[in-house]
Amino acid sequence: MSWRPQPSIRAVSLGIVWRGHELLLSEERVPDRVAFYRPLGGGIEFGESGLAALRREFREELGAELDDIRYLATLENIYAYEGATGHELVRVYEARLRDPSFYERDGWEFSFDDGSPGRAVWKALDALGDASLYPDGLLELLGSVR
Numbered sequence: 001m002s003w004r005p006q007p008s009i010r011a012v013s014l015g016i017v018w019r020g021h022e023l024l025l026s027e028e029r030v031p032d033r034v035a036f037y038r039p040l041g042g043g044i045e046f047g048e049s050g051l052a053a054l055r056r057e058f059r060e061e062l063g064a065e066l067d068d069i070r071y072l073a074t075l076e077n078i079y080a081y082e083g084a085t086g087h088e089l090v091r092v093y094e095a096r097l098r099d100p101s102f103y104e105r106d107g108w109e110f111s112f113d114d115g116s117p118g119r120a121v122w123k124a125l126d127a128l129g130d131a132s133l134y135p136d137g138l139l140e141l142l143g144s145v146r
Contacts, residue, residue: 009087012077013053014041014135015066016094016142019103022122023142025133036132039092040120042113050091058095061110062120065098072145077135090135094145 016039017024025037040061044053051069058064070093077088097103108120125139133139 007085007087009089011044011050011091012041012088012135013044013050013057013091013093014039015054015058015069016072016092017066017097018094019122022124024097025121025123027119027121027123036134037123037128038134039138044091051093054091054093054095060113061118062102062108064102066095067098069093069095073141075135075137075141077137079134079136088135092138092141 015024024040026040028036028038040058041054042057042061044050048056051071054069055066058066072092072094075090075092077086077090079086079088106122110118110120112118125133125142
């Protein structure tokens, strides 16, 4: 019998940060598709808590520290992307940016862990238009906690 790589479930930690009615989101663009949005955050490394991963990701992506962090929920996200199935367990936290000057900015350019460019923007949920908000179930979760 030959060895075959097994699909795996990725653990992710995402941060919900509000500026009034706007949410801080990573704007993702894929060629020939409408943009989509996702809260900032990323993968939880082995031996790292979801909270520690959230703090690390905000430091790495924006150079930002978080305060008043509150766990909201865990979402399960099963999706198709470029012909492959992805599966994530997503820890969702609500937080506040420590530095008030971050709330005065309209956007940030940053690099993801793989070196690809990223952009963070403040976006009202009712202004997303045809763009999607990921992970699945997040919009419903935000409606229940706001």
